[in-house]
Amino acid sequence: xxxxxxxxxxxxxxxxxxxxKILEYLRDYKTHPTADMIYQALVNDIPTLSKTTVYNTLKxxxxxxxxxxxxxxxxxxxxxxxxxxxxxxxxxxxxKIYDLNKTFDLYKNEFIDGHKVTEHYVNLKGICKSCLKExx
Amino acid sequence: xxxxxxxxxxxxxxxxxxxxKILEYLRDYKTHPTADMIYQALVNDIPTLSKTTVYNTLKxxxxxxxxxxxxxxxxxxxxxxxxxxxxxxxxxxxxKIYDLNKTFDLYKNEFIDGHKVTEHYVNLKGICKSCLKExx
DNA sequence: TTCAACTTTGTAATCGTTACAAACTTGAAT
DNA sequence: ATTCAAGTTTGTAACGATTACAAAGTTGAA
Numbered sequence: 162x163x164x165x166x167x168x169x170x171x172x173x174x175x176x177x178x179x180x181x182k183i184l185e186y187l188r189d190y191k192t193h194p195t196a197d198m199i200y201q202a203l204v205n206d207i208p209t210l211s212k213t214t215v216y217n218t219l220k221x222x223x224x225x226x227x228x229x230x231x232x233x234x235x236x237x238x239x240x241x242x243x244x245x246x247x248x249x250x251x252x253x254x255x256x257k258i259y260d261l262n263k264t265f266d267l268y269k270n271e272f273i274d275g276h277k278v279t280e281h282y283v284n285l286k287g288i289c290k291s292c293l294k295e296x297x
Numbered sequence: 298x299x300x301x302x303x304x305x306x307x308x309x310x311x312x313x314x315x316x317x318k319i320l321e322y323l324r325d326y327k328t329h330p331t332a333d334m335i336y337q338a339l340v341n342d343i344p345t346l347s348k349t350t351v352y353n354t355l356k357x358x359x360x361x362x363x364x365x366x367x368x369x370x371x372x373x374x375x376x377x378x379x380x381x382x383x384x385x386x387x388x389x390x391x392x393k394i395y396d397l398n399k400t401f402d403l404y405k406n407e408f409i410d411g412h413k414v415t416e417h418y419v420n421l422k423g424i425c426k427s428c429l430k431e432x433x
Numbered sequence: 434t435t436c437a438a439c440t441t442t443g444t445a446a447t448c449g450t451t452a453c454a455a456a457c458t459t460g461a462a463t
Numbered sequence: 464a465t466t467c468a469a470g471t472t473t474g475t476a477a478c479g480a481t482t483a484c485a486a487a488g489t490t491g492a493a
Contacts, residue, residue, distance in 0.1 A: 211473045275426035284418040290411035347442045
């Protein structure tokens, strides 16, 4: 379990209460939340929290490489702390996004049809395990 | 070359002038345009065209399976006529999106970790051929 | 020719996000 | 301890993409 305050200091970001809570949330709940989801989750804890702070903080973290911003599906930006390469799966029933531990080196730093590929995303959609169970 | 009016009739959509022009545009210019790009391209031709019409039409077409709406990168919705499975590549310099003719059957209609996969997207980012040439 | 159903249009509303300026907090220098 | 400048947070307003809605226009079958 990494120390959030250390992580922030390593990136030369002052560990304010808001920043610590936001990063803690992303570390502990791997739900790929949107900015609004994070705001809703933390506003009870920090009643003065502003949405602008959430957006500012997420921007800072993403620029510093602490988080990755993902536009995976359905035109919504989601944030995640874990930056190991992996495959994303979105359930069309419950809208949850799961990380799948499939490593996927295909196409990384290759040339395809003359284009240099530096990043790749594999996004899957379907019905998740628990929704399949409920459905029957 | 498919007849646009026939395509619309097959899907029980009245072939109004606006609908024909919009679908024609998507068939002829495989640029994965946004709704606004389509509006800008057609408003000279149809001066009374409304953006709402473009949005309505794209929604109708997508619901009927004539088009696919893609949230590939950077949180913008793009539309495409070709629905054969293929890989998308976005150039980070010129922002163009290329179709790559890599078939990609991996994960289709499979179960992974118990989740049923029905759709998959492979999105690549990098620098395209022509931007690479210019850069040097 | 008429009329109901469908289509298009423009305006206003909404949603997610960003801009901005004022208020607050912090920590180093005194 | 006090001060002050730099950094941080906050609320409001602005913005761009999209949707809701209602009025106006178009179409085609009776």
